[in-house]
Amino acid sequence: MQAIDLTINGKKIAAEPGMTILQAARKGGIHIPTLCEHPAIPIAGACRVCLVEVENSPKLLTACSSPVAPGMVVHTHSPRVLAARKAVVELILIRHPLDCFSCSSNGKCELQDVAYELGIKASPFTDEGDTCRDYALEDANPFYVRDMNKCILCGRCIRACDSLARYHAIDFQNRGIRTMVHPPVGKDLEHSDCTFCGQCVQLCPVGALSEKASTGQGRPWELKSVKTTCSYCGVGCELNVQVNTRTGRIANVTTDYLSPTAVNEGRCCVKGRFAWQYVHSDDRLTRPLIKENGAFREAEWAEALSLVAGRMTAIKEDFGPDAIGFFSSARCTNEENYLLQRLAREVVGTNNVDHCAHL
Amino acid sequence: MGLYRSHVLICGGTGCVSSGSLEVLEALKKGLAEKGMDKEILVVSTGCHGMCEMGPIVVVYPEGTFYCRVTAADVPELIEEHLYKGRVVERLIYKGEGKASDVPHYTEIPFYKKQHRIALRNCGYINPDSIDEYIARDGYAALVKALTEMTPEAVIEEVKTSGLRGRGGGGFPTGLKWSFCARSAGDKKYVICNADEGDPGAFMDRSLLEGDPHAVVEGMLLGAYAMGANEGYIYCRAEYPLAIKRLKRTIEQATEYGLLGEHILGTDFSFELHIKEGAGAFVCGEETALMASIEGRRGMPRPRPPFPANKGLWGKPSNINNVETWANVPSIIRNGGEWYAAMGTEKSKGTKVFALTGKVNHTGLVEVPMGTTIREIVFEIGGGILNGKKFKAVQIGGPSGGCLTKDHLDIPISYESLSQVGAIMGSGGLVVMDEDNCMVDVAKFFLEFTQAESCGKCPPCREGTKKMLDILTRICAGKGKPEDLEALEYLGTMIKETSLCGLGQTAPNPVLTTLRYFRDEYEAHINEKRCPAGACTELTRFIIDADKCIGCTKCARVCPADAITGAVKQPHVIDQDKCVKCGACAEACPVKAIDRR
Numbered sequence: 044m045q046a047i048d049l050t051i052n053g054k055k056i057a058a059e060p061g062m063t064i065l066q067a068a069r070k071g072g073i074h075i076p077t078l079c080e081h082p083a084i085p086i087a088g089a090c091r092v093c094l095v096e097v098e099n100s101p102k103l104l105t106a107c108s109s110p111v112a113p114g115m116v117v118h119t120h121s122p123r124v125l126a127a128r129k130a131v132v133e134l135i136l137i138r139h140p141l142d143c144f145s146c147s148s149n150g151k152c153e154l155q156d157v158a159y160e161l162g163i164k165a166s167p168f169t170d171e172g173d174t175c176r177d178y179a180l181e182d183a184n185p186f187y188v189r190d191m192n193k194c195i196l197c198g199r200c201i202r203a204c205d206s207l208a209r210y211h212a213i214d215f216q217n218r219g220i221r222t223m224v225h226p227p228v229g230k231d232l233e234h235s236d237c238t239f240c241g242q243c244v245q246l247c248p249v250g251a252l253s254e255k256a257s258t259g260q261g262r263p264w265e266l267k268s269v270k271t272t273c274s275y276c277g278v279g280c281e282l283n284v285q286v287n288t289r290t291g292r293i294a295n296v297t298t299d300y301l302s303p304t305a306v307n308e309g310r311c312c313v314k315g316r317f318a319w320q321y322v323h324s325d326d327r328l329t330r331p332l333i334k335e336n337g338a339f340r341e342a343e344w345a346e347a348l349s350l351v352a353g354r355m356t357a358i359k360e361d362f363g364p365d366a367i368g369f370f371s372s373a374r375c376t377n378e379e380n381y382l383l384q385r386l387a388r389e390v391v392g393t394n395n396v397d398h399c400a401h402l
Numbered sequence: 403m404g405l406y407r408s409h410v411l412i413c414g415g416t417g418c419v420s421s422g423s424l425e426v427l428e429a430l431k432k433g434l435a436e437k438g439m440d441k442e443i444l445v446v447s448t449g450c451h452g453m454c455e456m457g458p459i460v461v462v463y464p465e466g467t468f469y470c471r472v473t474a475a476d477v478p479e480l481i482e483e484h485l486y487k488g489r490v491v492e493r494l495i496y497k498g499e500g501k502a503s504d505v506p507h508y509t510e511i512p513f514y515k516k517q518h519r520i521a522l523r524n525c526g527y528i529n530p531d532s533i534d535e536y537i538a539r540d541g542y543a544a545l546v547k548a549l550t551e552m553t554p555e556a557v558i559e560e561v562k563t564s565g566l567r568g569r570g571g572g573g574f575p576t577g578l579k580w581s582f583c584a585r586s587a588g589d590k591k592y593v594i595c596n597a598d599e600g601d602p603g604a605f606m607d608r609s610l611l612e613g614d615p616h617a618v619v620e621g622m623l624l625g626a627y628a629m630g631a632n633e634g635y636i637y638c639r640a641e642y643p644l645a646i647k648r649l650k651r652t653i654e655q656a657t658e659y660g661l662l663g664e665h666i667l668g669t670d671f672s673f674e675l676h677i678k679e680g681a682g683a684f685v686c687g688e689e690t691a692l693m694a695s696i697e698g699r700r701g702m703p704r705p706r707p708p709f710p711a712n713k714g715l716w717g718k719p720s721n722i723n724n725v726e727t728w729a730n731v732p733s734i735i736r737n738g739g740e741w742y743a744a745m746g747t748e749k750s751k752g753t754k755v756f757a758l759t760g761k762v763n764h765t766g767l768v769e770v771p772m773g774t775t776i777r778e779i780v781f782e783i784g785g786g787i788l789n790g791k792k793f794k795a796v797q798i799g800g801p802s803g804g805c806l807t808k809d810h811l812d813i814p815i816s817y818e819s820l821s822q823v824g825a826i827m828g829s830g831g832l833v834v835m836d837e838d839n840c841m842v843d844v845a846k847f848f849l850e851f852t853q854a855e856s857c858g859k860c861p862p863c864r865e866g867t868k869k870m871l872d873i874l875t876r877i878c879a880g881k882g883k884p885e886d887l888e889a890l891e892y893l894g895t896m897i898k899e900t901s902l903c904g905l906g907q908t909a910p911n912p913v914l915t916t917l918r919y920f921r922d923e924y925e926a927h928i929n930e931k932r933c934p935a936g937a938c939t940e941l942t943r944f945i946i947d948a949d950k951c952i953g954c955t956k957c958a959r960v961c962p963a964d965a966i967t968g969a970v971k972q973p974h975v976i977d978q979d980k981c982v983k984c985g986a987c988a989e990a991c992p993v994k995a996i997d998r999r
């Protein structure tokens with residue numbers, strides 16, 4: 044396909060057909076601030092902070108939604124753009140609580156970043172009574188907290204739920220200044236179609252949606268991301284476990300929507316995202332146990348494995364291979380299940396293979 | 403249809419129905435039957451005549467005598483005198499400027515004389531429930547002409563030649579828009595009629611749908627043929643039950659006559675038409691929000707591109723036009739684009755319907771050629787300012803429009819001329835204001851509307867219009883600060899610059915234009931804590947002039963707040979802290995000693 048040549052801030056960029064100005068700018072290493080845009084979900088053009096100036100276009104255009112055209116000349120930080128962008132952020136901040144100190148989003152907050160970039164400390168238009176809105180904190184469920192006072196109505200959660208989770212559990216409600224994100228009228232989250240998969244939580248650019256279990260578990264800059272596979276089920280979702288480098292404990296679990304290796308393409312379920320506390324459980328088995336005289340004792344892997352191998356061989360010799368059955372789990376990956384049935388058929392010589400879903 | 407010596411047309415529009423035209427209709431039918439005159443005189447229920455405020459309207463043909471405010475009790479006299487004896491019932495006829503005995507023909511009445519009715523040509527003339535009456539007025543002739551003599555391209559060319567521009571507010575050239583959709587690839591296309599009409603006070607689309615629904619349907623058929631669409635939607639607000647009822651009937655009749663459905667008039671052209679009732683949110687009139695609403699999603703605008711012509715309803719190429727735009731199309735195809743283009747100004751052709759309201763003598767719907775001046779509309783058609791007061795301003799274009807002053811009275815109305823001075827054509831709302839209107843209050847009124855109707859999607863519109871309203875509210879309450887004017891200008895300019903859709907992009911207009919043309923009024927509110935028009939109650943003071951007061955105690959007796967004290971025959975005083983500004987004292991004072999300031 045023929046590249047589309049355009050100029051952004053004086054730099055020539057060869058964009059691919061169908062790209063937006065924002066995508067072309069990113070390709071060329073040019074930063075344009077965004078709030079409502081996320082590559083994993085459809086474009087909304089809602090937040091207006093990505094406005095740019097395009098020569099011969101009388102209106103400013105949102106970079107996230109405007110397609111590139113040959114010969115386009117774009118300015119992402121002209122005086123006109125900066126003035127407009129500043130006004131937009133000043134307006135968002137009119138009613139946004141300045142609560143960064145103990146906000147879970149502090150350090151990864153996209154609103155904070157845009158305000159920082161534009162040098163805005165607070166909205167000059169905030170009057171007494173404007174600062175905080177009066178939404179009650181919604182935290183009835185064990186997984187995440189909704190603080191709609193911090194919501195900037197970017198709609199990313201709604202689009203995440205619609206296009207990634209596909210539950211359509213939440214939408215905008217009301218109009219004007221009373222607009223908010225909520226499950227259908229009259230329902231709370233716990234009685235809605237929400238499955239607590241947490242796609243929305245991860246995509247929220249601010250601290251309006253936050254994982255309960257992560258509270259106090261570490262600041263974003265203290266975390267190290269460890270890529271792993273979910274141990275709960277055979278889907279095998281790729282997860283990024285965020286480990287606090289200071290405490291060595293998990294702070295939260297995220298996914299990578301753009302990971303080329305992830306079968307889940309960034310999606311996951313409530314277990315993978317929120318049910319990681321078992322990792323730090325005192326009851327968790329971390330070493331093999333051998334039962335002797337009715338009681339377990341800890342053992343080394345080598346001892347345990349040779350005990351199992353020895354007993355299997357003995358049973359097979361005494362009673363034949365069909366005296367042994369292999370029982371696997373839907374929680375294992377395909378590869379693991381495949382290997383288990385080869386062990387049963389080829390090494391032991393039995394077709395007695397089954398799995399937990401038959402229970 | 404049989405032969406009748408006289409036709410009596412009774413308005414069955416929403417305005418007249420609510421003032422009692424159905425009872426008049428019943429009484430007339432009954433009265434004529436009793437006298438055995440029902441074979442010679444035909445009674446027809448029509449759509450709106452545009453003079454709803456004077457309703458119920460009754461017009462007797464062939465004379466064209468125009469009766470107004472007719473009640474069922476007037477009917478026996480009307481039958482006896484006019485229909486039987488041929489003598490005009492003077493006390494019921496419309497009193498124009500001329501002497502009552504002139505009995506002007508309908509079209510000679512000043513309200514109608516300067517009008518030129520193309521979109522409204524059948525409104526008030528025919529029974530909108532009768533397809534035969536529509537056909538008798540050349541209805542569906544344009545469709546026959548297009549299907550039998552014209553290619554789709556030729557239809558688009560004709561509309562292009564006419565210079566017709568979108569009447570929904572934007573003023574985009576209709577023919578050009580059609581050509582985009584026609585060119586767009588895809589075998590499934592939609593045409594949509596925007597009948598959301600959300601502007602407060604606007605009722606031109608409702609009157610058209612109630613008075614001549616077949617014209618809108620015929621327009622859509624022509625558009626569908628031209629663009630290759632075979633399905634259409636009319637998105638009508640649910641608050642228009644009569645319009646919806648008439649539209650349903652229209653679709654039934656047209657289907658029965660083979661004008662809707664498969665193989666229309668035996669050709670390969672098929673077209674299916676649906677009505678979608680909208681919940682009446684203002685923002686659902688915005689085309690992308692409207693389509694989302696038809697699809698069953700929340701009505702919220704989205705950025706364009708993609709434009710509806712490429713990706714519209716359910717992702718298919720779609721074309722959306724306003725009711726009035728569609729209603730103009732049959733006349734254009736029948737009479738030719740050149741005929742239409744002969745009217746109007748260089749860039750704004752044809753006619754435009756306005757809803758004239760406010761402080762004028764004759765309010766109502768008026769259709770005038772583009773290029774007519776505001777003065778002609780207000781003073782000739784509207785008959786000047788109510789109660790002989792002074793003209794102060796006119797708000798054009800509804801909540802998205804601007805306030806213009808007496809200096810703009812001679813501007814020939816066109817899309818360009820209005821936007822040059824900060825107003826817009828909008829859907830054609832025209833509110834006239836006199837010296838008693840406070841322009842800060844007017845700006846606040848419109849902003850109250852837009853901020854409440856903001857869909858909430860983008861921060862400038864959602865947060866910005868509310869902040870502007872907060873500032874206006876405090877100015878009207880006498881708590882404005884000098885820096886407020888600068889803040890209003892800054893916010894207004896930035897909201898226009900950064901909002902996603904037309905709602906936010908135009909919402910500041912009423913504020914910005916009043917700031918531009920009536921800045922002194924704002925300054926009086928802020929610096930002198932005074933409302934020059936005396937409209938902002940919180941800034942109003944009632945003061946008793948001690949020199950005039952005769953101490954009659956009348957004021958003290960009517961005051962509901964016990965704010966007035968004073969001995970008999972001694973000057974009275976008003977305690978400003980107690981006064982609730984009801985104005986009762988000023989009205990009660992026999993010597994006009996109480997001033998409103």
Ligand SMILES: Cc1cc2nc3c(=O)[nH]c(=O)nc-3n(C[C@H](O)[C@H](O)[C@H](O)COP(=O)(O)O)c2cc1C
Pocket residue numbers: 567568569570571572573574596597598599600601684685686687688689690722723724725727728829903904905
């Ligand atoms: C907030 C908003 C409200 C609108 N409401 C209406 C409406 O009630 N009726 C209408 O015809 N157009 C309305 N429009 C304009 C439509 O978006 C669209 O431009 C129009 O229907 C196109 O038809 P036209 O080209 O025939 O004017 C509105 C636009 C905005 C931004």
Ligand code: SF4
Pocket residue numbers: 139140141142143144146147148149150152153154155193249250251
């Ligand atoms: S959401 Fe962002 S800006 Fe708001 S309080 Fe939290 S960190 Fe600060």
Ligand code: SF4
Pocket residue numbers: 200203204208210211212213236237238239240241242243244
């Ligand atoms: S947790 Fe999942 S299902 Fe629930 S609202 Fe968020 S995205 Fe939708």
Ligand code: SF4
Pocket residue numbers: 193194195196197198199200201224243246247248249251252
């Ligand atoms: S909750 Fe978060 S993601 Fe959802 S609209 Fe609010 S700020 Fe955006």
Ligand code: SF4
Pocket residue numbers: 273274275276277278279280307311312313314315316
């Ligand atoms: S679906 Fe849920 S449990 Fe299964 S792998 Fe994915 S995150 Fe883990």
Ligand code: SF4
Pocket residue numbers: 685702703855856857858859860861863864901902903904905906907
């Ligand atoms: S300008 Fe107002 S109505 Fe339009 S999308 Fe933005 S918030 Fe919604």
Ligand code: SF4
Pocket residue numbers: 944957960961962963964965966976980981982983984985986987988
């Ligand atoms: S305006 Fe009303 S409340 Fe005030 S003094 Fe007069 S009568 Fe009393």
Ligand code: FES
Pocket residue numbers: 076077078079080087088089090091092093094105106107108
């Ligand atoms: S990122 Fe483009 S409008 Fe929000």
Ligand code: FES
Pocket residue numbers: 413414415416417418419449450451452453454455457458459
């Ligand atoms: S409804 Fe009768 S004149 Fe308008």
